[in-house]
Amino acid sequence: MNNLRVKFLVCLICCTVVYLKGYGQQIAESDSTYLLDAVIVEARRLKDYDAGAQVISIDSSTIKNFEAMSLSEMLTQTMPVYVKTYNPGSLATTSFRGMGAGHTAVLWNGFPIQSPMNGQIDFSLLPGSIVDAVNLQLGGEGALWGSGAVGGTVYLENLPKYNSGLQARINQTLGSFGKHFQGYKLTYGKKKLYTSLNVYRDKANNNFTFNNKAKAGSPEEKMQHAAFSEWGVLLENYLKISAYQQFAIRYWHQDTEREIPATLTEGSSSATQDDQFNRLLLSWSGNLNSLDWKLQSGFSLEELLYENDASGIESLSKSKVFIQEAELNWYPLDQLSFQGGVQHQYVSGTVEDYEAGKQIQQRLALLGGVKFNTLFLESRINLRKEFTEFGNAPLVPTFGLELNPWNFLTVSGKIARSYRLPTFNDLYWKPGGNPDLLPESGWSKEVGINSNFNLLNIKNQFQFTIFSNKIDNWILWQPGSTYWYPQNIKQVWARGIETSYSLDKKWKKTSLNITARYHYTKSTNEKHQTEDDSSLGKQLIYTPLHKGNLNFTYNYNDFGITWSQQFTGKTFTTTDNDDSLPAFTTSNLSFQYKVDKKYGYLNLRISANNLFDEDYEIIAWRPMPGRNYQFSLIISPKLNF
Template sequence: MLAQSVKDTTSLLEEVIIEGNRLNIFTTGNKIQRIDSATIQRFKSGNLGDLLTFNSHLFIKSYGIGNLASISSRGTNASQTAVLWNGFNVQSPTLGQADFSYFPVSFADDIEIQYGGAGALFGSGATGGVINFNSTPKFNNGLTFGASLNGGSFNSCQQSANVSLSQKNFVSVLKVFNYSTENNFPFYANGYKVRQVNADVKQKGLMSENFFRIKKDQQLNVRIWLQDNYREIPPSIASRSGNQPMLFVNETLESDFLRLSSEWKKSGKVASYFVRTAYFNDRMSYVDTLANMHAITRFHTSISEAESILRLGRKHLLNIGLHNTFNQATSNGYPDSPSQNRLALFGSYKFSFLNDHWRTVISLRQEMVRGKLIPLIPSAGVEGKLVKFLSARANVSRTYKVPTFNDLYWNPGGNKSLKPESGWSGEISLTASQFTKSRSRNSVMLTFFNSNIENCIMWLPAGGTWSAQNIQSVWSRGLESIITFNKEIRDFKFGLVVLYNYVVATNQKARMANDNIVGKQLIYVPVYSGQATVELVYKGFYVNYIQNYTGNRYYTTDNSKVVEAFQLGSIVAGKNFKMGSSFLNVNVRVNNLWNESYQVVLNQAMPMRYYQAGLSYVFNKSNKSIN
């Protein structure tokens, strides 16, 4: 069904084999949203930014179809939300953020969002939350083959395929995709209807995943992710005079990456052990022919981690681990090849009380960066049932983020004396739930959050150039709500999800004398936003409609200038067919249904109404249900 699942307060301390990870077990008190398989299926032809825009409380700052998509969670910036691939942080050490347009949804089996600070569990960069992009093996599932073809407006086309061989002790999965679009969409600029230029996007990628059951209680996995990305950077609306760009800017960005990971785990009733390692190799090549500029950036990341989860009696769990991340980069903007090593010791203790109706967790992390100790990072959370239908959760945590390589070393302007950003965040949630006879869950959740961040890094003019400085103090607070309703009447299934966000994120410190930014909303953080999703299913037919609202966003720090609010509607209709061991889906989608002229980022054109159609096929030899 369409409803996004938010983690309930079901006990995790029963006498079973310990197989979960930190995000599943030790985030007690945090709001966790799991994107369901039906939603992933509907967005499989898109990227992670598209999916999160219409299915989460997160604000995705998009520069256009297939172009840069960055994130803001509860008023934090793009570098303050950790992005994990099966538990490994893939944030760039140079920019400090991840581009969500580079994550094809077809490569994910499940997607999880933790809202709020998670520095004690996942280290630097987990100030606003954590996005976990996962793949999960299914053993003894036979031979599965899937393929999809999607096409639409602006000569867009996406092909993807996957094949999986799943036996009792071995699973091998291969996924590939190819995507291209000319992005020559019409839009309005300075009173003229024009077409976008220099906006081609091309992506292709491969993911190979192999899982081995060495013994009944031991498993080894090896993953490989290769991807090549090419995008042209279109001129801004401001650069147009009449119906043509003032100057034809030919900017392009090529990037490719290799991601390797391996994990060994031993699971038991009393103790589980995990040893994992990863290596990332990323390259970016930026070309601006008008400025005669060609900049190449490369970085290498190696991550090693070992941890154990121990059961200390029926109601107690202990997690202890050691983590190391090593980053090295080269760039035209660096005088040499800087490197950074981060070593961390972390632990969590979880226990249940009041007849297992309540659980609490305490976590600590001590990290050393460039040979210096970061202040101890603690967190604590509690959750449980107040009455039969009403549950509550609360969490408080310290957060931090180390400066990026660009902040430290960029020439000119880098500042090697920068301090890590640090602060505190907390939240309280109340959830009222009703479970129906059809096992659907109707619920209302309200989450109140608060966050303070000191030593925020800003680039400011200094001596004729720009320099990174620890100057900003940010206070974010607000409310998130989610309402889910499901109803079944014979063969009809109806679902409704309504998300609402109220975020006040303000500067608390002046940068200089007479600086008019204190108490002002951060740029590109909407105070109000939300969406409503309605779905109707009948005997394999389905119709899904999403209405999304994004409020005004300021693009000046004194809040004197604004990017206007907008509303977007999208509708998808399709039919699922089951033919023996085969499954077929046919769907059509209309995006920006009401033909809205809008901008997410100032002077960055966005498409008006456009169309997509898709066909996907899955064959499963074992005749098991495939999502």
Template sequence: MRSKLFHIIMCVNLWVTLPQVYAQVFDTTTVLNEVEIVGARIPERISFKSTTIQKEQIDHYLSASLGELLTLNTPIFIKSYGAGGTATPSFRGTGASHTQVYWNGINLNSPMLGQVDLSLFPIAFTDEVVVNYGGSSLLYGTGGLGGAIQLNSAINWDNKRAIMGSQTINSLQNSITNMSVSVGNKKVQSTTKLFYKDAQNIFDFENPIQPGTPTWTNDHSAQLQYGFLEEVALKINQYNQLKFNVWFQESERELVPSMDKREADSWQGDTSLRLFSAWNYSKNKFNTEVSGAYIIDNIWYKKALNNDKNPKLSTSESRSDQLQLHQRGSYQISNNLLLRGGWDYYMDKINSSSYEPTGTTNSIAVTQHTIDIYGGLDYQPTTNLSVSLLIRQEWIDSDTKPILPSLGTEYCINPYSKAVSSLKANISKNFHAPSLNDRYWYPVGNPDLLPEEGWTYEATYSLHSNNKSPWQWSYELTAFNSIIHNWIVWKPAISNLWRPENLKKVHSRGLEQVAEISYQKEDWRIQLFTSVSFVKSENMEAADELDNSVGKQLIYTPVSSFQGYLQINYKKLYFIVEQQAYGKRYTQTDGSEYLPPYYLTNLCLGKQFTFKKNHFDVKARVENIFNYHYQSVARKPMPGRVYQMSVTYKL
């Protein structure tokens, strides 16, 4: 089996690499862009939907987490377990583990849980966020039944010295500090980023589950989080680059108590060390990147077993070690044909006190090996028409998984008009392997679980302006449809324990609309962004005769959602209004209970000014200005009105 895998991988490499050997005969000089995005050197696929959040937009949210940024700028619903609590994504009606998160092409999803906590990712550590919808995620790996999120770093080869410092405080008694220092020249660039967050998360809230809806104080969800990121890039010559990154982060927090308790009874700590290196070769029309990463994640969890002053604690600890190796390449054969291909290797090792103990040890070590290969092409036979094909194959511990094809096409109706319109359509197959917790959690893990798999169909109509007017606009409407088989559900088993099983067939479909209008002339700049989503995600099969969830919307999946903002800039003064709205979310699978809709409005007023070479940005922000009382997760309170001040300095 390993011999066959070796030959398949070699064939993929030869397919992408051999054209480059031929190209060396007709050697010409290619000048690289001086500002480059590390995680997006391989071209994105045409005819598949993606959204990019640029550095300029990220800079408005330096004190925010990745979850908060996505909430305001994408249709992804973020399920938040209260201030300072866990935040997990629901992308197009899928589960949290169905969204894959990548850092410069490295997968960050926990092999234990299969998902990520978006509240632990400081947005100041990234330079670009790319959201890949549905089948677009297959370019980087499997598992993204809903989609994928890329966190990319940037290299500015013109930079000689840059310093940034940001300080934010708010009325929750939270303090967030960010710093970065970049130095370098045309050959070497180094950036150091620091992050420190001391959050008390103290606020009053109305408690509707208590008689008379009294006002309680949330003062047991404190969080301490800090970390650093070191990025070094070396330009060996005009064709070769090396990159080295080190990302360390630690977090300790009180988990938000339920609204029927006044005291915290659970605590969690997360420590991560991520080591990354990459070699990129780009010459003529050939581009390849070989990268590797070693990731260590430690998680501990404590829970009080009684209400004593010094309670007895239940403690669990887990450590995961991940080794990842990737090779991704592309070759532009002609102006209308691009080939792409590559391979990935993952080694996941878990030591957990919650897995089945063996012998005299209190924990068990579980190791999993994954190999996948892919190949594809982007072809543009005419100016108006383009086609994209990709095929991916994966093996987990020598077990062959389904072949995953994806095919898309795009037709530009009027490419030279002042209003350019186009149609996209694609179909893709994807699968998500059970997490190691699903398979080995003691004593209910199920090693016989099947992968969740399904087909996704997607069509997009887009229209955008194409002129030199101060007014620019764009509109995009997407319809999608997914059917996922073998959906994994944890259901009651024996002795009040829950066990994962392949029970559900889920049908998710919906519409996504995005509209943008901008105006720029002289000292004025105005930008309006709106995003509206409608998602129906329902269970299609009963687990047993008592299952009343068939035909019901999945829990914590709003049917409708809206995100939008209006930003007005006049010279160095700016004003921003943000709006979020979410429909009701069911909290019981039979639809008998739900959380009501909620609407949030944020305001921001800021001023930028310069003194010699020193640049300052001072802004005041009010979140949830109408003091709306709501819950994202049942019985987990969210803050009302929050006042915030930020000062950012750049040199």
């Protein structure tokens, strides 16, 4: 089966290259000498309807620094988002504003990529090399993104670079514990055409040493059975049909093989997990007079094979997602705009542990929005209603407001309802699945200030946000007399503050950036599960109260240095908060040197992670590596002679 897929992939790439080469020649012959602006309406909902929301963008230079790592490592080192990971290369999930792993919506160019079977996304399976832009939208945004956008949204974008000519990029990265990343990217951009081929491979043994705290004297041991190997390809094609229209097709394939190590309390492990997915996305976007539109169709096929020889388990699960959506924006006035859209999803999940083996759902969502802006005020109202076969989701409104009393100050606020539909596992798992589950839903509120000002020719930015998010009908799996089963029995209240400060200073040959962020998140259970429930009012497990990071970047001519430090407060590992993992701080240091000559560009980068060899765990009895190193060589030959 894998050989057939490889052959199909090779044929697809070859056919596309041949087609584009011929078509590109036709375009080159018919193009006039003037340049056309790219039609960019791919992320209209994110960029135009975010009033009142806090959106954090990861800049392109930072993304390039992490192209040999996963998105989980990028978020861990650059953002105060809590990333819960077992080991490097193992399952990694996020917690935004005190919510769970299933409360983060992840969109790839507008296409949701969370698993319909468990409602989560494994961030270790998202390589940094496949994205051009990463935006984090904090807080509930169910009206914009639908089910799962309860704690936050991660929006991944690929962007065309028209008129860029023929370009190549080669990345070779070596690191501790058998780390080896290879990335090859070839792009071609004309006035009306852009195509990109991105092939990557990543592997590591993860045989780091650690102190086994589960044994007397905490002897030093070496991690066993923790290797992983991954390869993938991303093919993008963009075509300007006219000065006002753009057609795009994207195809993403990835294979990952992972060994699952034992915990410190287990003797050994033979478990393995193989993940494979194919994602195809077609979109047509454009604008005419006061209208712009986007039609998009997406398909995703995911397979997960879990094997455990010791227990005799071999489980293969498959999921398919078809999504068709249409979005229309109308701008009758400069200060007023309207948005409308419809989305249809066909979702199927297959695993032998489901009733009847295979389950199918269809979902229909209607969404609309109004935005009004003046010189000092921007406001928006968004609505979404989703219909499903097993029960209708609630009507989801969002109201956002931004006020600019002075040029240097913005005051914002937002009230939003969000929801999460029960997953296939919640509904259909055998035994235990509960088809009578209700969607989780709740209201989130936030208010914040954002100030940008210059002082002594230094750009300063300060942000402060207070938020509150209360979720009802929280789905919780609990033990029964013979098996576990899910119920809507929990109410969770998450509240806290988020603050950040950054400064930028540039001289002729020098630039300096310092960014500090701190999040305080109190997330507690507010509803009795039983009469003697000891979790009432207690902090949710694996949800730290305190999370912060500090990033320092200094560049002089072709030389650069980056220092990043992350702090994670104490995290509780039991619902009664009797047991916990201690707080920890990790530091990372990297040096890079750039050489830009007539015939090519070269970047040398050396990184030291966990510089002070911190001994810590993110998940109980799952040790993390100590000090480790990476060396990257990036070559970009200049092919536009």
